[in-house]
Amino acid sequence: MAKRLSVVDVDRCVDCLLCAFACARRFGEGGLAGSAIAVRSVGGMERGFVVIVCRACADPSCMAACPTGAIRVAEVGVRVDLERCTGCGKCVDACPIGAVFWDGERGKPVICRHCGLCAQFCPHGVIAFVEVPRG
Amino acid sequence: MDRGLSRVLFVDLSAHRAHVEERPELFRARLGGTGVAIELLHELCPEGADPLSPENPVILAVGPLSALFPLASKTVALFKSPHTGNLGESHCGGRSAVALRLAGYGAVVITGRSDIPVYIVIEGGKVHFRDARALWGLSSSFTVGRIIWERESGSGFRSILRIGVAGENLVTYANVVAESYRHFGRLGLGAVFGAKRLKAVVIIGKGRVPVADGPRYSRLYRELHGRAVRSELFKKYHDLGTPQNVRPLNAIGALPVRNLRENRYPDEPPFTGERMAERYLGRRLACAGCPVACIHLAALREPYPDEPFFYKTTFVSYDYEPIYSLGTMLGGQDPEGFLKLMEAVEHLGLDAMSCGVVLAWATEATERGLISGADTGGLVPRWGDYGVYIQMARRTSRWPGGSPRGRGSSTTSSPGASPRPRRATAARSSPWRSGGTRWPATTPAPGPTSPTSWGHATPTSTRPATPWTKRTCGRGGSGPRGSSPGPSSPRRPGARSSPRSSSASSPGDSTTSGPPPGASPS
Structure with a gap:
């Protein structure tokens, strides 16, 4: 059963960033450079937060924008072929929700693979790994 | 490393x-x-x-x-x-x-x-x-x-x-x-x-x-994370936060009340973690990397006096320490008054603990006749009177006539040499202040x-x-008053060459590039 990551209640977010750090640990590293999920405040901590992550579009804008065909649709979400990727950054500009992140150190995009690891570390039920509805 | x-x-x-x-x-x-x-x-x-x-x-x-x-x-x-x-x-x-x-x-x-x-x-x-x-x-x-x-x-x-x-x-x-x-x-x-x-x-x-060993790092992280989120020790910080201390401290007579003249409220203080959570808790926050989320924000809903059915809601963080210093030390009975003072202290950028203790001292000193309105700009602190405390916090932060270091009333000259005004409510009066600090007469405002x-x-x-x-605009170099670079770090190794000048229109736009952190060393 295919699953995707979903932001189920952003008002529960406390800005701990455990999701983003979990994402980076997929690659066995610390920090946030390799993370495909981000949390930021909406005008300061007093105003609450937004959680930004790929929502696994059926017809992804990032894929359409990629001039080299490095982005393709997977069962859930997309995959980036880093060999074919030239680092032009058009996918970043194309995503209207800002969910294509940029690894500045490597000059490549980072997009959620919907593995669900981050949801395991969300202490407050903000994000969840949910089944993709059929049809 | x-x-x-x-x-x-x-x-x-x-x-x-x-x-x-x-x-x-x-x-x-x-x-x-x-x-x-x-x-x-x-x-x-x-x-x-x-x-x-x-x-x-x-x-x-x-x-x-x-x-x-x-x-x-x-x-x-x-x-x-x-x-x-x-x-x-x-x-x-x-x-x-x-x-x-x-x-x-x-x-x-x-x-x-x-x-x-x-x-x-x-x-x-x-x-x-x-x-x-x-x-x-x-x-x-x-x-x-x-x-x-x-x-x-x-x-x-x-x-x-x-x-x-x-x-x-x-x-x-x-x-x-x-x-x-x-x-x-x-x-x-x-x-x-x-x-x-x-x-x-x-x-x-x-x-x-x-990290040297990615999989091992991930395992260790998972273990530590699991311990943290399951621990009873952290549950307190997460649930009610440090204000959970208020009720037991009051019960054993260890709560600082009215400038430490008393050690408990006769009844339950209005600032217990339980009461604050029930009435005001509106949001919780965490520091980056911490699952505990011990930061408790009160939702303070205040009506505007000039218009019916017109409210503002602000979030004010509270912890045990500000509760004792701005709450019980001041003999407060009114949680909303406490929250308004706390909010003012946040806006002004004062340490909540020192501020509350100073206000508590000033209140008792007023009661005992050690200071008067002449020392406090006409304000008379009374236990639990948050309207006055807020004004005192504001005046302490913007001391009339200038800064506590003696800006004086002049707005045009470097004033460091003018005598410092007497500050009854500020830290200058603190008994624990050491005498070792010197206050040079040359500090520009x-x-x-x-x-x-x-x-x-x-x-x-x-x-x-x-x-x-280095880009310059205007005159460049030293400013008009006392701005010549001082001996900022006399022991710093590595002499630097004088800056090159380049044209620029506004501060902030970047014209040079350099090795980012993590770039290979030259």
Whole structure:
């Protein structure tokens, strides 16, 4: 059963960033450079937060924008072929929700693979790994 | 140890320059940010330095666990305290530690004094010096944060450390506010910022921290995380937070009440964690990397008096310490009054604990006839009278006639030589204040000056430091009053060449490039 990551209640977010750090640990590293999920405040901590992550579009804008065909649709979400990727950054500009992140150190995009690891570390039920509805 | 942690960023506010030194031996020899920072302070703070002089360094440091493991979310600040004349140590959470480490630094050392108010942005291997004259004197640290929030990049990956008017006016217990609700609270770091004309420090960091054994790191992280979220020890901090202490402390007669004249409320205090949560708790926050989320925000709903059915709702953070200092120490009975005072203290950038204790002292001193309205600008503090306490906090932060260091009434000249006004309610009266601090007569007042040099500096990655590209506008060089770069860090190694000038139209736009943190050493 295919699953995707979903932001189920952003008002529960406390800005701990455990999701983003979990994402980076997929690659066995610390920090946030390799993370495909981000949390930021909406005008300061007093105003609450937004959680930004790929929502696994059926017809992804990032894929359409990629001039080299490095982005393709997977069962859930997309995959980036880093060999074919030239680092032009058009996918970043194309995503209207800002969910294509940029690894500045490597000059490549980072997009959620919907593995669900981050949801395991969300202490407050903000994000969840949910089944993709059929049809 | 990764290379990023061993890098120390030196920011010289007098010269508007920065450079990086590699100090791997320091980070190996000293465990954690505090150990590194104390060593740096020892190296860089001259004996006998005035805490509000340019030579007092501010050292911010993180440790090897920062941005890697859960709960390790604090940055330490070490400096010479203007409040005690002694060691100043203060720890702050928020996003500060993660941002600093992921910006590629283990420590930042800030020295000197800017000729005009500035804020600095640490990002991508560069330090930008931004004009903060328009931010100087803003009534709320929240507004300062929001302006910088709008103006600077890096949302979601940054920490914004700023001072309020209390820091600008050198109140010795002014704090530095991070992310609206976290603080370098104790011992007057805000005044040290103010004396340096440093309104804010923005640290943007989204780098990576390499680890030697990725799978082992992930396993260890999972284990520590599991222990933290299952622990009963942390449950208290998460559920009610530190205000959970109020009820038991009252029960055993260990609650500071009315300037410590009493040790309990006859009935249950109105500020217990339970009552605060039931009536006001509106949101919880965490520091970056911490699952506990111990930051409790009260939703304070206030009607506007001039219009029916018109309300504002603000979020005010509360903890045990502000509850005892601004609540029970002041004999408060009114949680909303307490929250309004707490909010004012946040806006002004005062340390909540010192502020409350000072107000409590002033209240008892008034009762005993030790001070009068002549000492407090006509205000008469009474236990639990939050309207007066809020005014006192505001006046302490904007002392009539100038800063506590004696700006005087003149607005046109450097006023440091004028005598300091008598300050009954401020820390100057604190009995624990040491006599060792000297107050030189040459300290210029912070405040707007003429346009002068601008630029940003791109730190080099090795020492000795190389020249910086420095852009100038206006006259450049030294400002009109007392702004010549002082002996900001006499023991700093590595002489720097004089800055090159290049044309520029406005401060802040970047024209040079340099090696980002983590770039290979030259």
